[in-house]
Amino acid sequence: MFITAIDLGSAYIKGIIAEQRKDGSLVLVKTIKRESKGIKKGEIVYPEETVKGLFEVLSIIKQFDKKCLRNIVFGISGTRVQFHLSRAAISIPRPDFEILSEDVDRVIQESMAIQIPAGWQIIHSFPREFVIDGIEVEGTDVVGLSGKKLEANVVLISAFSSVYRNFRRVTDLVLGKKGDFLGSVIFTPLASERATLTKSQKELGAVLLDIGYGTTGVAVFQDGRLLVAKVLPIGSGHITNDLAVGLRCTILTAELIKIEYGNANARDVSVRDKLDMSQYEPELSSQTSLKFVAEIIEARVREVFGLVQDELKSLGVFGKLPAGVVLVGGGAKLKGLADIAREELKSPVKIGFPNTDEFEKAHSGLAETDDPSYAAVCGLVLQRSDQTNKKYVARSFAHTPLDVNESWFKRIIRILRANE
Ligand SMILES: Nc1ncnc2c1ncn2[C@@H]1O[C@H](COP(=O)(O)OP(=O)(O)OP(=O)(O)O)[C@@H](O)[C@H]1O
Numbered sequence: 001m002f003i004t005a006i007d008l009g010s011a012y013i014k015g016i017i018a019e020q021r022k023d024g025s026l027v028l029v030k031t032i033k034r035e036s037k038g039i040k041k042g043e044i045v046y047p048e049e050t051v052k053g054l055f056e057v058l059s060i061i062k063q064f065d066k067k068c069l070r071n072i073v074f075g076i077s078g079t080r081v082q083f084h085l086s087r088a089a090i091s092i093p094r095p096d097f098e099i100l101s102e103d104v105d106r107v108i109q110e111s112m113a114i115q116i117p118a119g120w121q122i123i124h125s126f127p128r129e130f131v132i133d134g135i136e137v138e139g140t141d142v143v144g145l146s147g148k149k150l151e152a153n154v155v156l157i158s159a160f161s162s163v164y165r166n167f168r169r170v171t172d173l174v175l176g177k178k179g180d181f182l183g184s185v186i187f188t189p190l191a192s193e194r195a196t197l198t199k200s201q202k203e204l205g206a207v208l209l210d211i212g213y214g215t216t217g218v219a220v221f222q223d224g225r226l227l228v229a230k231v232l233p234i235g236s237g238h239i240t241n242d243l244a245v246g247l248r249c250t251i252l253t254a255e256l257i258k259i260e261y262g263n264a265n266a267r268d269v270s271v272r273d274k275l276d277m278s279q280y281e282p283e284l285s286s287q288t289s290l291k292f293v294a295e296i297i298e299a300r301v302r303e304v305f306g307l308v309q310d311e312l313k314s315l316g317v318f319g320k321l322p323a324g325v326v327l328v329g330g331g332a333k334l335k336g337l338a339d340i341a342r343e344e345l346k347s348p349v350k351i352g353f354p355n356t357d358e359f360e361k362a363h364s365g366l367a368e369t370d371d372p373s374y375a376a377v378c379g380l381v382l383q384r385s386d387q388t389n390k391k392y393v394a395r396s397f398a399h400t401p402l403d404v405n406e407s408w409f410k411r412i413i414r415i416l417r418a419n420e
Pocket residue numbers: 008009010011012013041042077211212213214215216235236237240255258259262329330331332333334335373
């Protein structure tokens with residue numbers, strides 16, 4: 001069986017096709033990366049634009065093997081996707097008190113009866129931990145165990161209606177209107193952490209930061225429990241914009257300078273190091289100092305970590321997470337970033353890579369996934385594979401195969417028209 005994951009990022013659409021063997025192991029068979037359009041700060045704001053980019057990605061997937069279109073998982077992101085924790089309890093009605101899959105469904109359903117603001121809707125739910133007759137159970141596979149009372153702490157992810165609508169306008173293209181939307185979408189920070197953080201890091205306490213182009217995804221763990229997952233509306237693209245203003249150059253030039261010469265730790269850069277701007281744009285005749293470039297970058301980087309600091313303080317875990325901070329996302333590749341994170345977050349910091357022990361690679365060309373920016377898309381595959389390997393699969397996770405006979409073009413036109 002194939003698992004296809006699509007991360008709709010603010011800068012790039014990244015796709016991965018993995019083959020899941022019968023024993024549950026995963027073989028990475030293809031990666032796809034295209035510039036994304038119509039996505040701002042993680043949210044799809046112009047679905048028609050996003051669909052065009054996605055269409056290209058889907059065509060490649062289809063060419064590779066049509067079967068890959070049957071099991072697709074998407075990442076959803078943005079500040080208007082939120083995390084909630086809910087608790088519910090049910091009695092087990094059978095005389096032998098054996099817990100069945102339907103009981104797990106029922107307790108999760110009960111947990112969804114929480115007050116969420118008008119205009120928001122729950123798009124994803126999964127149990128964080130179960131308690132049977134007052135005793136916390138290791139793991140989340142409780143089907144087959146027995147007890148009189150089943151309690152669940154459940155993570156609920158909700159999205160604002162317009163975010164949900166735009167996301168569906170794009171994903172319905174692949175899943176079909178009757179497709180299993182709920183089972184095919186995962187909040188992106190949860191995918192990034194799945195691919196990067198180890199069980200022991202989560203037990204000790206750790207923060208995952210996915211610094212993308214327009215967002216920073218945050219996931220915080222303590223004692224093995226997810227405390228929060230959220231998306232901050234600031235990313236590495238903001239550094240590029242600041243550089244373009246500060247250096248009076250185009251965004252493209254600023255991006256090239258950031259990647260080639262950028263350093264978030266301005267103390268490490270000498271004032272004597274100069275950059276000839278005319279090599280990028282002939283009309284820019286002046287030289288600029290690399291220290292000036294680094295100072296612009298550092299100011300924005302400190303702002304990002306300042307927001308993370310506020311978040312950790314509000315959770316009461318600032319400076320108290322021994323496994324520290326793991327940085328992923330394309331933005332994590334910026335030189336000097338870990339130094340500033342260490343200062344601002346008063347924690348050990350390291351750059352994270354998707355945990356490739358969980359994937360075999362079909363060929364050496366797939367080494368590009370050994371990169372912090374692939375954390376989210378690799379995590380989507382792993383999350384999907386976890387769902388498949390579990391004894392308990394919530395009904396909403398049952399997947400409806402796509403009608404692959406319908407012409408792709410017709411399908412796009414029909415969906416775009418239906419939403420006009
Ligand atoms: N070597 C590098 N040094 C510094 N920055 C880099 C480097 N490589 C990529 N980036 C930055 O990473 C960002 C893109 O990261 P990523 O691919 O994770 O974004 P995305 O997932 O599309 O966006 P988002 O998650 O915010 O929706 C760009 O802003 C780019 O400048």
